[in-house]
Amino acid sequence: MCGVCGCGEGLNHSHEHEHDPQHGHAHEHRHAHAHSHSQHHHHHEHALGPEHAHAPGLTPARMVQIEQDILSANNRYADDNRRYFGERGMLALNLVSSPGSGKTMLLTETILRLKDELNIAVIEGDQQTARDADRIRATGVPAVQINTGKGCHLDAHRVGHALESLNLPEKSLLFIENVGNLVCPSAFDLGEAHKVVILSVTEGEDKPIKYPDMFHAADLMILNKTDLLPYLDFDVEQCIRYAKQVNPKIRVLQLSAKTGEGMDNWLKWLRAELDLQGIGYA
Amino acid sequence: MHEMSLCEGVLHIIEREAQTQGFGRVKTVWLEIGALAGVEPEAMRFCFDAVMRGSLADGAGLEIIAAPGVAWCLPCGKNVAVSQLYDVCPNCGSHQLQIVGGDQMRIKELEVE
Numbered sequence: 001m002c003g004v005c006g007c008g009e010g011l012n013h014s015h016e017h018e019h020d021p022q023h024g025h026a027h028e029h030r031h032a033h034a035h036s037h038s039q040h041h042h043h044h045e046h047a048l049g050p051e052h053a054h055a056p057g058l059t060p061a062r063m064v065q066i067e068q069d070i071l072s073a074n075n076r077y078a079d080d081n082r083r084y085f086g087e088r089g090m091l092a093l094n095l096v097s098s099p100g101s102g103k104t105m106l107l108t109e110t111i112l113r114l115k116d117e118l119n120i121a122v123i124e125g126d127q128q129t130a131r132d133a134d135r136i137r138a139t140g141v142p143a144v145q146i147n148t149g150k151g152c153h154l155d156a157h158r159v160g161h162a163l164e165s166l167n168l169p170e171k172s173l174l175f176i177e178n179v180g181n182l183v184c185p186s187a188f189d190l191g192e193a194h195k196v197v198i199l200s201v202t203e204g205e206d207k208p209i210k211y212p213d214m215f216h217a218a219d220l221m222i223l224n225k226t227d228l229l230p231y232l233d234f235d236v237e238q239c240i241r242y243a244k245q246v247n248p249k250i251r252v253l254q255l256s257a258k259t260g261e262g263m264d265n266w267l268k269w270l271r272a273e274l275d276l277q278g279i280g281y282a
Numbered sequence: 283m284h285e286m287s288l289c290e291g292v293l294h295i296i297e298r299e300a301q302t303q304g305f306g307r308v309k310t311v312w313l314e315i316g317a318l319a320g321v322e323p324e325a326m327r328f329c330f331d332a333v334m335r336g337s338l339a340d341g342a343g344l345e346i347i348a349a350p351g352v353a354w355c356l357p358c359g360k361n362v363a364v365s366q367l368y369d370v371c372p373n374c375g376s377h378q379l380q381i382v383g384g385d386q387m388r389i390k391e392l393e394v395e
Binding site: 060061065071150151152183184188208209242244245248 | 284286287288291292294295299303305309313319320366367368370377378379381386387388389390391392393394395
């Protein structure tokens with residue numbers, strides 16, 4: 001299943017800090033505390049009707065209760081990633097948007113302003129090509145490209161592999177640039193501190209209610225390309241009202257990565273969030 | 283189309299359960315999908331057949347149990363029914379709603395042999 005390392009079904013993979021040659025199945029331990037078998041794996045056989053009668057040579061049909069979240073495997077990897085970030089005081093942000101919102105330019109402009117002050121790295125998710133990762137590397141910070149092929153989102157397992165290859169110093173700022181898609185990435189926890197949704201003013205103010213899942217999952221919305229507002233019929237106030245209708249707690253920053261207008265508030269937010277990661281919560 | 287990934291997640295869980303609970307073939311899968319889970323049931327059915335092909339659940343039936351959306355309304359202090367993430371409270375019109383049900387996607391039960 002795993003397209004990165006071929007590690008079988010994705011469930012027998014463990015990250016580097018868990019590898020132990022003495023234990024062939026490090027994941028057994030993880031399963032043991034992730035969910036108790038007595039709690040979730042009830043196993044009962046229903047009373048068998050005549051059509052299910054046990055006859056020699058035939059296996060009887062039976063019901064098995066499972067009660068498991070479909071995303072449980074992804075969520076365990078996300079927990080591993082979250083622990084990794086927590087132990088290192090790192091800030092990991094999952095940047096989500098539709099294609100063409102200006103995500104990569106926002107990143108390159110942000111990196112150019114902060115790279116002398118902070119350790120920064122980027123995990124780039126794209127269906128095809130390394131064009132965005134090349135643009136990031138041109139700024140001088142490390143970037144790992146994950147091509148999802150036909151996949152429409154990054155998952156926590158692949159991000160975990162990318163973390164191994166980046167081997168970042170403590171207190172780094174990590175941007176995870178997700179595949180341009182306002183639908184699918186909302187469902188996949190990568191272990192990030194926040195999802196940040198980027199919406200450009202050329203896309204129309206009704207995006208938050210057309211794609212509510214993403215705006216519901218994000219903590220911060222960046223309204224990008226504000227330099228174009230004089231040429232458009234984009235209602236900023238209505239857009240923010242829609243976003244808060246879906247998620248009353250969402251915060252909104254307006255900026256133009258191209259002209260630099262509003263970038264200072266975004267940089268302040270990043271520094272403050274990175275400071276918060278370094279507090280050392282129990 | 284994240285329904286494809288979700289179906290792959292379903293197959294992972296089924297394959298692991300087949301080993302621990304000792305079954306060789308799956309005839310029917312019951313999934314509980316909440317109204318606010320961001321999952322399109324028809325896309326799920328389409329992907330389910332494609333992903334299960336050639337596996338121990340090849341040709342298995344898919345039963346989807348719909349779970350209604352429920353939110354806790356802060357001003358009203360009680361649970362209310364919602365069908366969209368941008369719905370307002372049907373009693374007081376507030377947006378201060380915390381989703382408490384209907385965002386789940388779970389495998390409930392399997393019929394196996």
